[in-house]
Amino acid sequence: MSKYIGKSIKRVEDKRFITGQGKYTDDIKLVNMAFAYILRSPYANAKITSITTDAAQEMEGVLAVYTAADIPESIAGVPCGWQVNFKNGDTMKEPPHPLLVRNKVRHVGDAVALVVAESRSIAKDASELIQIDYEVMDAVTNPKEAVQKGAPLVHEDVPDNICFDWELGNPKEEVEKALKDAAHVTELEFINQRVVPNAIEPRSAIGHYDTAYERYTLYTSTQNPHLIRLLLCAFVLGIPEHKVRVVGPDVGGGFGSKIFHYTEEALVIFFSKVLGRPIKWTAERSESFLTDAHGRDHVSHAKMGFDQDGKIVALQAHTFANLGAYLSTFAPAVPTYLHGTLFQGLYTTPKINVDVTGVFTHTNVVDAYRGAGRPETTYLIERLVDLAALEMEIDPTELRYKNFIPAFDGVDQPGYQTQVALQYDSGNYAPVLEKALEMVGYEEFRKEQAAQSNGKFLGIGFSTYIEACGIAPSAVVGALGARAGLFESAQVTVQPTGKVTVYTGSHSHGQGHETTFAQVVADRLGISIDDVEIVHGDSDRVAFGMGTYGSRSLAVGGSAIVKSLDKVLEKGAKIAAHLLEASADDLEYDEGKWTVKGTDKSVSFGDVSLTSYVPHNYPEGLEPGLDFSSFYDPTNFTYPFGAHIAIVEVDKETGVVKLKRFIAVDDVGNVINPMIVDGQIHGGLAQGIGQAMHEEAIYDDTGQLINGSYMDYCMPRADDFPSFEIDRTTTPCPHNPLGVKGAGEAGCIGSTPAVVNAVIDALWKNGHKVKDIQMPMTPERVWSAMQG
Amino acid sequence: MAYKITLTVNGKTITAELEARTILADFLREHLSLTGTHIGCDTSSCGACTVHINGAAVKSCTVLAVQADGTDITTVEGLSQNGNLHPIQEGFNQEHGLQCGFCTPGMMMTAKDLLQRNPNPSEQEIREALEGNFCRCTGYHNIVKSIQYAANKM
Numbered sequence: 001m002s003k004y005i006g007k008s009i010k011r012v013e014d015k016r017f018i019t020g021q022g023k024y025t026d027d028i029k030l031v032n033m034a035f036a037y038i039l040r041s042p043y044a045n046a047k048i049t050s051i052t053t054d055a056a057q058e059m060e061g062v063l064a065v066y067t068a069a070d071i072p073e074s075i076a077g078v079p080c081g082w083q084v085n086f087k088n089g090d091t092m093k094e095p096p097h098p099l100l101v102r103n104k105v106r107h108v109g110d111a112v113a114l115v116v117a118e119s120r121s122i123a124k125d126a127s128e129l130i131q132i133d134y135e136v137m138d139a140v141t142n143p144k145e146a147v148q149k150g151a152p153l154v155h156e157d158v159p160d161n162i163c164f165d166w167e168l169g170n171p172k173e174e175v176e177k178a179l180k181d182a183a184h185v186t187e188l189e190f191i192n193q194r195v196v197p198n199a200i201e202p203r204s205a206i207g208h209y210d211t212a213y214e215r216y217t218l219y220t221s222t223q224n225p226h227l228i229r230l231l232l233c234a235f236v237l238g239i240p241e242h243k244v245r246v247v248g249p250d251v252g253g254g255f256g257s258k259i260f261h262y263t264e265e266a267l268v269i270f271f272s273k274v275l276g277r278p279i280k281w282t283a284e285r286s287e288s289f290l291t292d293a294h295g296r297d298h299v300s301h302a303k304m305g306f307d308q309d310g311k312i313v314a315l316q317a318h319t320f321a322n323l324g325a326y327l328s329t330f331a332p333a334v335p336t337y338l339h340g341t342l343f344q345g346l347y348t349t350p351k352i353n354v355d356v357t358g359v360f361t362h363t364n365v366v367d368a369y370r371g372a373g374r375p376e377t378t379y380l381i382e383r384l385v386d387l388a389a390l391e392m393e394i395d396p397t398e399l400r401y402k403n404f405i406p407a408f409d410g411v412d413q414p415g416y417q418t419q420v421a422l423q424y425d426s427g428n429y430a431p432v433l434e435k436a437l438e439m440v441g442y443e444e445f446r447k448e449q450a451a452q453s454n455g456k457f458l459g460i461g462f463s464t465y466i467e468a469c470g471i472a473p474s475a476v477v478g479a480l481g482a483r484a485g486l487f488e489s490a491q492v493t494v495q496p497t498g499k500v501t502v503y504t505g506s507h508s509h510g511q512g513h514e515t516t517f518a519q520v521v522a523d524r525l526g527i528s529i530d531d532v533e534i535v536h537g538d539s540d541r542v543a544f545g546m547g548t549y550g551s552r553s554l555a556v557g558g559s560a561i562v563k564s565l566d567k568v569l570e571k572g573a574k575i576a577a578h579l580l581e582a583s584a585d586d587l588e589y590d591e592g593k594w595t596v597k598g599t600d601k602s603v604s605f606g607d608v609s610l611t612s613y614v615p616h617n618y619p620e621g622l623e624p625g626l627d628f629s630s631f632y633d634p635t636n637f638t639y640p641f642g643a644h645i646a647i648v649e650v651d652k653e654t655g656v657v658k659l660k661r662f663i664a665v666d667d668v669g670n671v672i673n674p675m676i677v678d679g680q681i682h683g684g685l686a687q688g689i690g691q692a693m694h695e696e697a698i699y700d701d702t703g704q705l706i707n708g709s710y711m712d713y714c715m716p717r718a719d720d721f722p723s724f725e726i727d728r729t730t731t732p733c734p735h736n737p738l739g740v741k742g743a744g745e746a747g748c749i750g751s752t753p754a755v756v757n758a759v760i761d762a763l764w765k766n767g768h769k770v771k772d773i774q775m776p777m778t779p780e781r782v783w784s785a786m787q788g
Numbered sequence: 789m790a791y792k793i794t795l796t797v798n799g800k801t802i803t804a805e806l807e808a809r810t811i812l813a814d815f816l817r818e819h820l821s822l823t824g825t826h827i828g829c830d831t832s833s834c835g836a837c838t839v840h841i842n843g844a845a846v847k848s849c850t851v852l853a854v855q856a857d858g859t860d861i862t863t864v865e866g867l868s869q870n871g872n873l874h875p876i877q878e879g880f881n882q883e884h885g886l887q888c889g890f891c892t893p894g895m896m897m898t899a900k901d902l903l904q905r906n907p908n909p910s911e912q913e914i915r916e917a918l919e920g921n922f923c924r925c926t927g928y929h930n931i932v933k934s935i936q937y938a939a940n941k942m
Contacts, residue, residue: 008884010881010882010884011881011884013889014880014881014886014889015881016889017886017889017892018864018867018873018877018880018881018886018889018892018896019824019864019865019867019868019873019877020822020823020824020825020863020864020865020867020893021824021865022824022889022890023823024823024826024890026823026827027817027823029821121807121809197924198922198924199888199890199924200826200828200834200836200888200890200891200922200923200924201826201828201888201890202827202828250888250889251888252826252828252888252889252890252891253887253888253890253924253925255924284830285828285829285830285831285834286830509888510887510888510889510925511887512887675884676884678884678930679884679887679925679926679929679930682926682927682928682929682930683887683924683925683926683927684927685927686924686926686927686928686929687924687927709829709830709831709833710829710831710833710834710922711831711833715833715834715922715924717915717918717919717922717928718914718915718916718918718919718921718923718928718931718932719912719915719916719918719919721915721927721928721929723911723929723932724927724929747927
């Protein structure tokens with residue numbers, strides 16, 4: 001019986017946030033804490049010929065100025081957690097990412113010196129007294145240009161700046177032949193521009209070394225404290241993991257950018273021991289722009305072939321993926337295994353080939369950003385489909401219906417084997433589009449569009465997407481190059497009074513786990529949600545965890561909780577059977593009590609809990625206590641999908657695009673808390689639409705990020721959006737106990753191409769047969785497209 | 789050189805000595821440990837630091853603490869009265885107007901300013917009033933609904 005699951009329970013975590021009592025890293029004050037400021041390179045590619053720190057060291061209030069010379073050479077830097085091999089089998093190029101640069105800076109923002117002082121302002125003032133002589137060299141920022149002969153090298157030992165080349169799918173020659181034989185080929189060359197994640201809480205880290213216990217504590221704004229601990233201890237500093245506590249307290253948004261192990265985390269830990277005082281570092285927003293791992297940045301060329309009837313016969317794409325100057329923690333996975341593996345989309349395309357070149361440039365690192373690889377794939381496929389529909393003069397919805405993979409539930413019908421490695425778990429794709437079309441009033445819209453004559457061009461754009469979430473089966477990702485497992489753990493501790501504490505390895509930074517997970521626990525145990533507490537984010541409280549990203553928390557972390565709950569109930573039944581003098585097989589559990597079937601003899605969860613800790617009258621041979629840990633490693637990814645529709649109005653005089661409506665129908669499997677899932681969709685939509693209409697990180701030819709502040713980078717604002725119109729269908733995941741698929745990234749994956757497609761549609765229907773408008777679709781770009 | 793200021797913060801009179809360059813946001817956070825006021829940018833763009841000075845919403849990262857000498861300041865910690873949530877706080881909870889919570893204090897202080905000036909704002913007026921406050925989690929959708937909830941309640 002569900003008292004909580006499926007209901008929009010108000011979030012239990014809200015109270016501390018709405019009263020100003022949230023505890024983010026920068027809110028934490030430790031006794032005797034010092035403050036760090038990092039002096040960063042103003043150049044994208046330069047040799048350091050000298051560093052003079054004397055004047056800074058002598059400033060009153062300065063405690064220390066550290067440079068690379070203060071770090072042992074044995075500490076090479078932060079590692080990469082995913083290995084991609086070249087097509088010829090060679091290991092990817094993996095140059096070190098140093099904590100502080102020794103000889104050569106490779107992007108604007110590369111860290112050169114760490115100033116530690118009694119206050120932030122003193123540390124910053126002192127940094128201005130550090131003298132560094134740079135020998136500035138040419139830089140390259142575009143991945144396609146960076147592979148050209150003679151381009152400036154980011155790393156001397158990485159020829160042509162190529163980190164790896166990689167291919168997936170059917171043999172290229174087969175796909176090329178299918179394209180050659182196709183009745184129609186739609187071809188598109190485009191840029192999926194670089195964007196900045198922009199969590200509103202800037203990254204922050206506090207390092208503390210306790211000499212009494214010889215123990216380190218790192219507070220950091222992270223999405224996965226245990227992973228940071230593992231990387232920090234085993235791969236960066238070589239310190240014992242059991243002597244390190246990592247806490248990710250309240251975290252003000254992540255969107256992928258706080259998954260990764262950053263140099264600053266290692267710096268504050270390492271130097272807190274050297275200095276003998278806790279050290280806090282908090283990024284200024286301009287530092288966030290320069291150093292939080294960016295997203296996207298693909299230059300792609302793609303072809304989609306169709307037969308006479310509009311069936312897709314082949315898809316081929318080549319992408320240059322910009323990785324930045326170094327390899328961030330999961331950077332190589334994003335344009336490969338999180339990108340190439342989704343090229344089947346929702347369609348029965350029989351021949352697919354994806355070719356990706358990963359490239360170093362003199363820019364900040366690029367890594368997973370909400371959706372991570374899957375938005376890039378969706379953008380590519382869905383732009384091609386809508387464009388093909390215009391070119392072939394077929395309705396874009398009809399073209400999709402022709403090509404959808406038929407429904408399969410993954411139970412009675414097998415999963416769908418794609419041409420690009422993955423096997424989809426369950427899917428029923430036509431209904432999401434049908435529902436979205438009903439919501440939009442499609443026929444009426446087309447009439448309105450045809451009739452419009454007010455100097456505005458109406459357009460409609462579609463996107464029907466799939467994503468791989470619930471990341472992921474460890475064995476699968478291991479085979480694909482992951483250097484970590486991707487299971488999740490959960491401990492359920494039933495207190496003697498029947499109150500329940502759950503320790504989850506998932507990490508909430510806005511997703512509402514403290515509520516959603518508690519709903520699952522309360523329902524399974526038949527107790528009040530007020531009797532459940534969800535604990536996360538502290539490696540001293542939670543034994544292990546892999547953290548939150550890839551829409552995995554409920555699908556993987558929630559499943560681990562369910563496993564532990566099952567163990568609690570199994571043992572509880574033995575205790576109950578003893579107390580009721582019945583066989584455990586004769587008991588049923590409902591509403592928080594075990595009852596002997598067909599009788600009114602029962603014992604409550606609370607009584608069983610107490611008995612387990614006061615085991616006077618107790619089953620022989622059974623251990624006391626009611627406390628279980630579980631690890632859950634899924635057997636497959638989960639595959640949410642959906643249909644997004646954008647309606648735009650383009651001003652033909654100015655090129656200004658107004659987003660009039662946005663409709664999203666998503667299928668994320670079973671839903672525990674509809675309110676929270678809707679919120680996840682809303683947020684994802686805003687980020688996806690933001691990329692289409694507003695956002696772009698712009699590097700100039702010298703490698704300067706010329707819009708690295710909120711004055712210059714166009715963040716989406718409240719008045720940029722209409723109210724979203726959203727709904728869902730439900731196709732349960734067949735392979736996890738909750739039937740859930742994950743909702744964190746859906747909005748961001750589906751929405752971007754729908755908006756661009758809508759503008760192309762508006763222009764095309766008014767005689768401007770443009771194939772592409774570079775995102776973000778500024779008025780200038782749209783206006784220019786209408787002139788040419 | 790240290791400057792002495794006296795001001796009221798959430799109903800309490802505070803006297804402090806501080807450097808002239810101390811911004812109000814840092815003063816609230818570092819000196820008074822009122823860490824509900826957040827700092828999200830360097831350019832007075834994001835609004836996470838919004839507080840009320842003499843009843844009007846102001847970005848506290850753009851004001852020197854010495855400029856606030858003699859003023860009456862309300863921060864998010866001063867929104868609820870006698871243990872009762874302010875209708876705006878209640879609205880954010882009821883309508884799921886927050887996720888990570890980092891922008892929330894600033895959002896609520898801006899919303900309070902709006903509802904003081906315009907007790908029954910339209911959706912468009914709410915969206916325009918939030919122009920100076922960034923949220924990366926909610927897509928603003930439920931923030932708008934939260935403020936509508938509060939407007940109905942107030």
